[in-house]
Amino acid sequence: MNRKPLPRATELAHELIRQRVESGDTVADLTVGNGHDTLFLSKLVGEDGEVVGFDIQQAAIDATAHRLGNAGNVKLHLACHSRFSEFVSTPVKAVMANLGYLPSADKAIITRGESSVTAIGAAAELLTPGGLITIVVYTGHEGGKEEAETVEEFTSTLDQSKFSVIRYGFTNQANHPPYLIAVEKKLEKR
């Protein structure tokens, strides 16, 4: 039997995104960080697609640009993701948010609940039917629990006639493993 262990939150986020995103789609990364998710999205949408990425740290923008090499389908913005609607006006198929801090940088620079939900709300507005937002949430650092509460409060009250929201995470592991919230825009009823 070819059985894999249960996926981590970040792995499941990639799996769910992979199932939906196609070549030519427009997608966004709300927190580019070291560029792992941005590169993943860039490969999925291909030359005809577009990835819009945000981060508030120049080091993250630089690391992501370096990882992307000559990929020409990514627009990186040194900007808070709460400004999402200033930079994105076309429908998006998928949006990834990996919250928390940039590993190997200043751990006091973290995503915050208020700006995160502004960004997630703006992204939800532009999500195509069948499109998905993945949010990887961390609670182990200072400020993480407060942000998680704000994000949970916002996502769990999204209109259920328009969105399906799930939460996935390990419940028996030490050291506050991250968990995933996924928001799917329902297909329009005919």
Ligand SMILES: C[S@@+](CC[C@H](N)C(=O)[O-])C[C@H]1O[C@@H](n2cnc3c(N)ncnc32)[C@H](O)[C@@H]1O
């Ligand atoms: C966990 S890291 C992201 C990891 C990244 N997705 C990857 O694949 O490497 C979180 C990032 O969020 C960024 N960040 C914090 N607050 C932000 C904000 N208001 N808007 C955009 N990015 C923010 C941090 O600078 C950090 O780079």
